Amino acid sequence: MMNNTIVWMIIGMGIVTYIPRMLPFVALSGLKLPTFVQGVLKNVPYATLGALIVPGIFMIQEDIWFGIIGAGVAFLAAFLGANVIVVVLSAIAALSVYSYFL
């Protein structure tokens, strides 16, 4: 059973989430943007990643060491050239060990 108001709310949430995702792909399709804007958009992924990692990773647990160890292990694994899945699994493994001994 589903509540009508909730279903409509979910559909509304879906629409307002989809529009910002879709608009640039359709509106900017085949359009040549000014060089400066192109440069900014090329920078966006790396800036986004920085903002997605910090400060979030230090706030996943009340114990800040959780984030510090996770970030440290992931960074080290990535720096040594491990692929992304290995980086993810090493961070999870390190924190499992850490919480086990806590």
Add this chain to the structure above:
Amino acid sequence: MTTGLLVRKQSEFRIGIQAGVSIAIGYMPVALTFGLLAKSTGLTVMETVLMSIVVFAGAAQYISLSLMAVGTGALEIILTTFIVNIRHFLMSASLNEKMEEDHPVKKALYAFGITDETFSVAAVKEGSVSTGYMAGTIIVAYSSWVVFSGIGHVIGASLPETLQESMSVALYAMFIGLLVPSMKKHKKVVILATLAAIFNSILTPILSTGWAIVSATLASAILVEYVAQHQKRKGKNDE
């Protein structure tokens, strides 16, 4: 000719699927917890899965639950969702520059699957990104999100506490795994990420989640681009 093209398309799709696996692992604990929280908020399993199918945006879905729990109206929840997810506009605009040209209808289709995670994976990929690759990555990530939302609701529990806590680092670890190889290659990437991290740390306590990330990202990306072009011009004048 046609078969050659088909084989290439298939392998692009397969590579995309592989790239989506780390997202799927990262989504598992987040989606399980979402399902669990949705149940305790009073949503049925159908409503929970429907939300994950239709919205496919972790942060916004979590926020909608906490708003519903305090009795917030539907319109206000929809507006909040819009504000939290407006950052995807910036991500889509950035990724659009990198995508292979394709029919607008296909672009509008994969646009549905742009999340922080699918964007990040595609955006740091070497060279341009094909529609097949994008489809592969999104299908794996989306399936994990929808299926584990449902499982979280049905079993009414998440993973064992220790594992759940450890797995909460997964998406962050993935972002680090995506960022570091480019940091090693370009000093510019180090500056971009560091600046955005500092800006976001300052803005997070002041602004809401969506706006803090958008503002920090834009500020860093514009500042670095401005300095880079200024230096280029100066270099030309010095010659």
